[in-house]
Amino acid sequence: MRTVYVNGDYLPETEARVSIFDRGFLMADGVYEVTSVLGGKLIDFAGHIARLERSLRELDMKKPAVFDDLLEIHRELVRLNGIGDGLIYLQVTRGSDGDRDFVFPDPETTEPTLVLFTQSKPGLADNPAARRGIKVIGIEDIRWGRRDIKTVQLLYPSMGKMMAQKAGADDAWMIEDGHVTEGTSNNAYIVKGNRIVTRQLSHDILHGITRAAVLRMAREAQMQVEERAFSIDEAKAADEAFVTSASAFVMPVVEIDGVAIGEGRPGPVATRLREIYLEESRKAAI
Numbered sequence: 001m002r003t004v005y006v007n008g009d010y011l012p013e014t015e016a017r018v019s020i021f022d023r024g025f026l027m028a029d030g031v032y033e034v035t036s037v038l039g040g041k042l043i044d045f046a047g048h049i050a051r052l053e054r055s056l057r058e059l060d061m062k063k064p065a066v067f068d069d070l071l072e073i074h075r076e077l078v079r080l081n082g083i084g085d086g087l088i089y090l091q092v093t094r095g096s097d098g099d100r101d102f103v104f105p106d107p108e109t110t111e112p113t114l115v116l117f118t119q120s121k122p123g124l125a126d127n128p129a130a131r132r133g134i135k136v137i138g139i140e141d142i143r144w145g146r147r148d149i150k151t152v153q154l155l156y157p158s159m160g161k162m163m164a165q166k167a168g169a170d171d172a173w174m175i176e177d178g179h180v181t182e183g184t185s186n187n188a189y190i191v192k193g194n195r196i197v198t199r200q201l202s203h204d205i206l207h208g209i210t211r212a213a214v215l216r217m218a219r220e221a222q223m224q225v226e227e228r229a230f231s232i233d234e235a236k237a238a239d240e241a242f243v244t245s246a247s248a249f250v251m252p253v254v255e256i257d258g259v260a261i262g263e264g265r266p267g268p269v270a271t272r273l274r275e276i277y278l279e280e281s282r283k284a285a286i
């Protein structure tokens, strides 16, 4: 049984409790982060905490703990659960003032709820899907307008994964005005010639922590990066496609709506970026 963290306590998962009036439960009034663990160490931890703080600020939500305390909780959960490779999920909600009301509770009297738990994933970085590549379908992006805030409103992305499953694919890329915003739980990229193309940062997409690291490493490796929107048709005609996220790292995409991308196999750019990202991230892990 896992040991999880709830508001200051480390507990067996079956004993962890949150109020039914918690605004995360009633209103999706909460934000989250997922940090991967490789070899017992945290990948891109500072990036995830910086984004968490930004999400909280954008929603006028109180910070539940400072950086050093959050680092300590992450490390303690890794230790208590014996995590070699896996993920740590962190969620902060606006808490509960003991009733349901659209108006935010007074932050002076209502504490945020802080929950963390681990997911053990032995061999996380050696996912066979990375050797095969994944298949995606295009779906309409009907999410709200502040996708840069990492809220727990994940119903539509979850429905998108189900649509993909039903279509015999692995994931979905969401499309707005003919252009790809992002994957259901990852950022989307194409490669044409020697250029890597990915949508520019705005309120339309989540500012992926893996995206930032991968683009930095690509530029350091003298690869050309273009941050702009691309259409789903442009993607289907690309040489390569891939996605990035904290849990999938760099994952090649080999098919979009049944159309093979390039040779229909993971391409050299995605493969190289995955290697570079994993190597550099392991070195910088804390």
Ligand code: PMP
Binding pocket: 034, 182, 183, 184, 185, 186, 187, 205, 206, 207, 208, 209, 210, 211, 244, 245, 246, 247
């Ligand atoms: N976009 C969306 C919609 C996501 O849910 C995620 C994963 N949390 C990402 C992009 C990738 O972000 P990161 O690299 O920080 O995991």
